[in-house]
Amino acid sequence: MSTVHDFPEKSGSASNRTARVLADRAAGEAYVASVCFKHGPPRLTGVELEFTVHHADDPARPLDPDVLATTLGPHTPRTLSPGSPASPLPAGSPVSLEPGCQVEISALPQASLRELDAVVTADLHHLRDRLARHHLVLGETGIDAHRAPRRLLHTPRYAAMERRFTPIGPGGLTMMCSTAGLQICVDAGEPEHYAARWAAVHAMGPPLLALFANSRVHAGRDTGHASARWLAVHDTEAVRTRTATVAGDDPAGAWAARLMDVPLMVLPRGDRPWDAPDGLTFADWIDGRGAAALLPRPTVADLDYHLTTMFTPVRPQGYLEIRYLDAQPPDEWLAPVALVSALLARPATAEKVREVCARVEGRWTTAARRGLADPELAAAAAALADLGCAELSATGLAEGSITGISESVQGRVYRARSEA
Numbered sequence: 001m002s003t004v005h006d007f008p009e010k011s012g013s014a015s016n017r018t019a020r021v022l023a024d025r026a027a028g029e030a031y032v033a034s035v036c037f038k039h040g041p042p043r044l045t046g047v048e049l050e051f052t053v054h055h056a057d058d059p060a061r062p063l064d065p066d067v068l069a070t071t072l073g074p075h076t077p078r079t080l081s082p083g084s085p086a087s088p089l090p091a092g093s094p095v096s097l098e099p100g101c102q103v104e105i106s107a108l109p110q111a112s113l114r115e116l117d118a119v120v121t122a123d124l125h126h127l128r129d130r131l132a133r134h135h136l137v138l139g140e141t142g143i144d145a146h147r148a149p150r151r152l153l154h155t156p157r158y159a160a161m162e163r164r165f166t167p168i169g170p171g172g173l174t175m176m177c178s179t180a181g182l183q184i185c186v187d188a189g190e191p192e193h194y195a196a197r198w199a200a201v202h203a204m205g206p207p208l209l210a211l212f213a214n215s216r217v218h219a220g221r222d223t224g225h226a227s228a229r230w231l232a233v234h235d236t237e238a239v240r241t242r243t244a245t246v247a248g249d250d251p252a253g254a255w256a257a258r259l260m261d262v263p264l265m266v267l268p269r270g271d272r273p274w275d276a277p278d279g280l281t282f283a284d285w286i287d288g289r290g291a292a293a294l295l296p297r298p299t300v301a302d303l304d305y306h307l308t309t310m311f312t313p314v315r316p317q318g319y320l321e322i323r324y325l326d327a328q329p330p331d332e333w334l335a336p337v338a339l340v341s342a343l344l345a346r347p348a349t350a351e352k353v354r355e356v357c358a359r360v361e362g363r364w365t366t367a368a369r370r371g372l373a374d375p376e377l378a379a380a381a382a383a384l385a386d387l388g389c390a391e392l393s394a395t396g397l398a399e400g401s402i403t404g405i406s407e408s409v410q411g412r413v414y415r416a417r418s419e420a
Helices: 014-019 025-036 065-075 113-133 156-168 171-178 194-203 205-212 228-234 251-261 282-287 290-294 300-307 334-343 347-356 364-373 375-390 399-419
Strands: 045-051 053-055 095-097 103-110 136-138 181-187 314-316 319-326
Touching: 025 251, 025 282, 025 300, 045 113, 045 334, 065 095, 065 113, 065 136, 103 113, 113 136, 113 334, 156 171, 171 228, 181 334, 194 205, 194 251, 194 314, 194 319, 194 347, 205 319, 205 334, 205 364, 205 375, 205 399, 228 319, 228 364, 251 282, 251 300, 251 314, 282 290, 282 300, 334 347, 334 375, 334 399, 347 375, 364 375, 364 399, 375 399
Parallel strands: none
Antiparallel strands: 045 103, 045 181, 053 136, 095 103, 181 319, 314 319
16 A cells, blocks of 8 residues: 555656646546556566564564554654654665554665665665564564454544445455555556556466465464455455456556546545545546535646555556565565566567466456465466566576576475375
8 A cells, every 4th residue: 555656756746746736537537647657668676565563472462553663763654753754774665654554665666686686685684673673573474464453553544544444344454454465566668568568467466366375364363265465455445456457458548547437535634534525536526526516626646646545456656566466474575576577578478478367367356265276276377487487587686596486486386286
């Protein structure tokens, strides 16, 4: 749920976006299409790493936000400590917190995975060292295996989200306060390739979700599901979490149209509660329909904020934010990032991805529930592992790293086959 933008900023200054009123729906759609799918040669890769935080001697003990603030020191986000300098970690990664005080580091995008590995390794080492001084450790799975969800950050946005999601069911609070993901950020690609690249990152989603799923145990209970984290996300609010339109040559246009018809999740209103009028879509707001008649006309900045309330498997933000993977143990984040990067390294490889995943495309729920116990997903994951490991040399990683990643990825496939 991070709102940190790690890739080049949207066009226009912040003051211009705040002041620029959207004339009509067409203007809103044009803006979304232009900022969410920036074209160009794929150059950069970034990663956002979320982790639950636990007491080393008793991981089920509740986390005290004040202790975490003391632990993070100058890196404490202002959502927890308003007076904090909120300094990035030494290698430049900003720190943010999710509602349950899951820690997230958003590594600045790099031109090679070798450089990204160096940045993340340095910042993770610094973060873990600070935590260790206070006998805290980072979690190793995509959901809190020890504690029930409890909101620890008291911000207007998160309070409004909790009120909105609670009547729907437990998924919303669980997603907010108990889950941790590994989010991979890649460039959208050149105009002639970006639609195929968009399709490929979706097609590989279910088998990769199954391959790296590790969030079966939540709050001390075996859920029976490979990725309880992903099921919690999908149980939140379908209009925000369902997969985007993948088919067709204009994903930007389809995404822009969808955003106009999604109801507002929250409405920033200073010191007043941020609860949005029920059912009010962004298009309604632009056109002044219903409760929007009592609101100021929306600006580009309002639309920017609306974009942050989408929790789809892949979220376009000028770059493609791949959001479907469970958080991995702190020392094991590179393997899934390298595999995804390798699978997208060349247009021809991305096309093969779509071919090997065709039979399991869209099977998100099966992947989250059964993981590699599903034979078709296991076969697709094995094919992706073979395809991606053969392309790892294109990632710029050292030979030793490539060997270790290949062994890690293929080992997952082998263990799944053995268990089957």
